[in-house]
Amino acid sequence: MNESIVAEIRKDYMYDLAKKGERVDGRAFDQYRDISIEPGIVSRAEGSARVQIGNTQVLVGVKIQPGEPFPDTPNEGVIITNAELVPLASPTFEAGPPKEDAIELARVVDRGIRESGALDLAKLCIEEGAKVWMVFIDVHVLDHDGNLIDAAALGAIAALLNAKLPNERYEMGKDAQLPVADLPVAITVAEIGGKLLLDPSLEEEQITPAKLTIIFNKDGSISGMQKSGTGMLTSEQIYQAIEMASKKAKEIRKKFLE
Amino acid sequence: MNESIVAEIRKDYMYDLAKKGERVDGRAFDQYRDISIEPGIVSRAEGSARVQIGNTQVLVGVKIQPGEPFPDTPNEGVIITNAELVPLASPTFEAGPPKEDAIELARVVDRGIRESGALDLAKLCIEEGAKVWMVFIDVHVLDHDGNLIDAAALGAIAALLNAKLPNERYEMGKDAQLPVADLPVAITVAEIGGKLLLDPSLEEEQITPAKLTIIFNKDGSISGMQKSGTGMLTSEQIYQAIEMASKKAKEIRKKFLE
Amino acid sequence: MNESIVAEIRKDYMYDLAKKGERVDGRAFDQYRDISIEPGIVSRAEGSARVQIGNTQVLVGVKIQPGEPFPDTPNEGVIITNAELVPLASPTFEAGPPKEDAIELARVVDRGIRESGALDLAKLCIEEGAKVWMVFIDVHVLDHDGNLIDAAALGAIAALLNAKLPNERYEMGKDAQLPVADLPVAITVAEIGGKLLLDPSLEEEQITPAKLTIIFNKDGSISGMQKSGTGMLTSEQIYQAIEMASKKAKEIRKKFLE
Amino acid sequence: MKDKPEKLIVKGKRLDGRKMDELRPIKIEVGVLKRADGSCYMELGENKVMAAVYGPREVHPRHLQEATKAIIRYRYNMASFSVEERKRPGPDRRSVEISKVSRDAIEPVIIKECFPKAAVDIFVEVLQADAGTRTAGINAASVALADAGIPMKGLVSSCAVGKIDGQIVLDPMKEEDNYGEADMPIAMVMPDKITLLQMDGCFTQDEFKQAFELAKKGCEQIYEMQRQALIEKYGVEGK
């Protein structure tokens, strides 16, 4: 019981701070925690990247192997995205098949890559209708301190940029760079006490009623959105969120991906 | 505790009624609740029918697609029957893979179709040993107020009568009627206080120690039986059940299927 | 609570006995319970054997059918070993997919067969890269009174000795003996109170902190080892265990397999 | 699947004759199931969905209970015959995600404090699918909650917008969804509380604005129909 009273007091404190324009860790509303990206960390994978946003730590591995295309897209490669919230990363994660949070994470990352056209799927066709490259994007969360979606999405595109088509292994010529055509960046905005802030930490996520993730292409257009949480957002908040996020996406893309 | 006392009293009341030749909803022992059948309710499916027996409501969809025959019947089509007791239909149904009740339901319906020869499987062969029609009969229960087997079996044969072989979709000529060769009807008899009655409602099912489902072909022969429940039946009761059910099967077939 | 006090007293008693060089059922440390092997007990299987060690009872069935080789061993047959600890065999076994004990049992038995070279896998190739014999070794435990590994391993090699390649069934000539090239015997040593003893009964297994299974080939070499249990063993104990086990393996092989 | 039509908009009309800002025909029936505490059947064009509500009811296993409020569970499920290629029964990743975002869309209006330690279970079965099943499901679930007498702050109304042949259209149907350039389902509580917002495809920021405003108009129309259906059943809105 005491625990939940403490939690309640802490929550009130964070709401009060928000009203004063402050955050519990001293950041500005539009400020990310420190970001670091280490590509190529897993040499067994065709591509990989470790992303840290503050204490949040995500490892994304890309495996590429030949396979059959889907019948309705016979001349396109296939993207398969999976996320594992392994119990090593958080006391609240449990072993077992992916639960709704892991599935949502994987699907939002997947749509970010897919709908942005980040991968030129037509160039991943080896033999029409028979053989295409299967690109497996595996998100492995190592330390969960909030904002997994942004970290995972950043890890995915960084790992793709790092990836090679393993032609040699399958005796199809020389290894080649994976054809990356756009650089989508996902930015998550959280609402607390009517205020919007970027890169929510775990503590902030626990009290935010609603988050909105927006994925931007290089040209500033939007290729994906996902509201989550059991709160509501006004239209004005949504427009404001897009504005905040749009700016930050450009910054991050420039600094880490271009 | 009170709940179970009430249940006990209600049960005694229903047994007393049965001894007097009456049922709790005023029906005669050999009387069904109102039956309605709406074929073609799902246009996405090759065949479909919604069956209502009183408040019990079952939707059966038939999907037909080409596939490989079983090795031991290379020139016969394949029937696959599945039943989903989705939690929408009853407070006692749970999400998850089919449990024993759903499996029993599906298998009794399946045997009714299969053993009666309702489908001429030889006519569902497209190319011997290589390609046959796979007929998926999916029973989707929407509202469970008792006697699911009769409703599902009726829905299955009605949906098959409604079904078309989708030749056009697979570029094999014109769509054609599914070759339905018999019209099996399943009738379930419940035993309460030594008396036999047809079409048990949910309330009756909850107190009946034993039910017997009998499936009849057009010519009056029996193509399937299934006793369920942890009670016992005498030989005489079984012969009597067959007689009652046989008559009713003819009636229902005539009214709804022919 | 009383139950656990009784268990504690019983445990102390068994430890005291061990120090005096005795066992609770009167056996010598290096003495097995009575062993019996009945080969050919399941005529549906290509090979089978029932092994009893005291009250422990294990049935091993071998099924052999053609299948595809693994890509990295295109000209070798395939061994697949599975163990089912069905709830019929012990009040502590539960229905469901194999748990860690069943998996460990299967894998230790599998390695015993595989690493000893008991089966000449090259002779199980039918058509290089395309068709090989798949040998399924299924361990079905019927009565669990301790030392399942030794019983299962003995059952596996006895069932293989009993097995025929079912050439006739697949129209490939006459049935032939399975090419068995070695006769591995697994011996499990348990540590109790610093003493080592063979063939632990269930009661002994429940109090032993550590067991060591050693698998010996005909020539006395070791083809597998597995320590289990949350205890520790000294180097000296390990060397002593190998000596005890080595002798016994020879005895058992001679008596039952040669 | 049929081949992609050359154009999705011909002479200012969509393939099914609709205008850009026009919803498909809608049918809403309240209280159609006996066993459920509340239910609603909805047709949205060729979509047919059934929603049922059970609750408040006991929570098993107990450790899922919350001391001061009800927990809300939402299960979106497709019948195996609801789509062109038979779907394997049971949840897949898509339906798990839709269940989650639908719950996130519905939960904000439920006054959960009324039922501490209890559960309110919402089940949506898609009987026939033609693009828009999640929005139809949310609309039906919202009405079924009212039919079950669960206290709510308002009805949730949901619809999607799409981009086809470069134009923003309301409530895309299957072909428009398959061959369109973007799809965005939203859900709203009147007058301006967004509880669902998903998007995939490609919108410029201006297109997003246009689409978003159009989607809200669609929700308003659906809200009226939900209200009407409840009034027909109960004489007054929401019981």
Added chain:
Amino acid sequence: MKDKPEKLIVKGKRLDGRKMDELRPIKIEVGVLKRADGSCYMELGENKVMAAVYGPREVHPRHLQEATKAIIRYRYNMASFSVEERKRPGPDRRSVEISKVSRDAIEPVIIKECFPKAAVDIFVEVLQADAGTRTAGINAASVALADAGIPMKGLVSSCAVGKIDGQIVLDPMKEEDNYGEADMPIAMVMPDKITLLQMDGCFTQDEFKQAFELAKKGCEQIYEMQRQALIEKYGVEGK
């Protein structure tokens, strides 16, 4: 699978030499397992089944308990090597259904009120199969219950009848089952209480009557053998 023989009945005899109303050879052994509270091994022609009973014992999880009587659980399982094509381990739809109808067949004779809140668990393992495993399993389970000292109103005896080449035969074996026209397993408590009745294939109503009466005769013979096996073990029937 072998090809269908031209005839299943030749000169008034079945392929294995039996008469129409003749059971296969039967062997029943009582109390063959140490760990189980009761057990029975049974051979019925080429069928080999093992049954074990555990109980009365505690029920986990608790919410499955019944306040005034024991719950009965029954698990029918085939060893993967028991059939010609190796069977994947674990339950399939067939074994789930057989487990259910077998429980329905056995439960009526158990005096459950003796053990409130407890469970009686019945496990049947098919070690070798040749048509008739469910009836063999029920017979063995019934004896294992007696061996475990579970109070019962009587023994359950079970056998099947079939229709082959148009004739009704007792206790069909594999080939007769595969190529026959109907199969009907029943279970009975003496003198005339039917606890299992399944049928598939095709019987006229007259054929049904003839088959049913023959099946009951088969059960009577099996009952005698079950009784004999228990007497041999215990001196008196059922302990």
Added chain:
Amino acid sequence: MKDKPEKLIVKGKRLDGRKMDELRPIKIEVGVLKRADGSCYMELGENKVMAAVYGPREVHPRHLQEATKAIIRYRYNMASFSVEERKRPGPDRRSVEISKVSRDAIEPVIIKECFPKAAVDIFVEVLQADAGTRTAGINAASVALADAGIPMKGLVSSCAVGKIDGQIVLDPMKEEDNYGEADMPIAMVMPDKITLLQMDGCFTQDEFKQAFELAKKGCEQIYEMQRQALIEKYGVEGK
């Protein structure tokens, strides 16, 4: 997979230049995760593993609790991208067995009586695999336990020996494991307590002795590195 090299030992050196009794390069980092109570990242040649410890913490479901001591759980898991052919996520039979024997290897040193009714959970994630992941995992787990402040009787140190081209070698890497004749991982608590011992392949009894003694020497070296890593972090060994 590459073809088998003609020889695994050339001029007294192994393919990666090591001597017979030489470990691969090792890197140990303590306390690298924020959420875990203790953690350790370890590289052993090309192997990269991360270990985390949570606990003591509550046990769910309750019936798993032990009245007088903590239960120890150990989960070894491979990331799907950690091996050449993508591995399907989730446990397979190999990882279940490794989890078990690793727990058997670690549990003996934990003073479980300190935490009655609680659980200590150990998670090992293999991020990159190159033969030796179970030993690397045990080494990392042991350090992570110390980092978490779990009372222990000592550190567990683990390494493998193999037989290649007929010679006994310490700490085989992937190619040596694939084409070698035997592999034997052990774990040890100083000075001479063996907690893990597995072997497959073929050793004469003399070879076993030679291999076993070499493996113990390897463990001693690793023990020193584990100790060093903890001293660097905490100034003193094991906190």
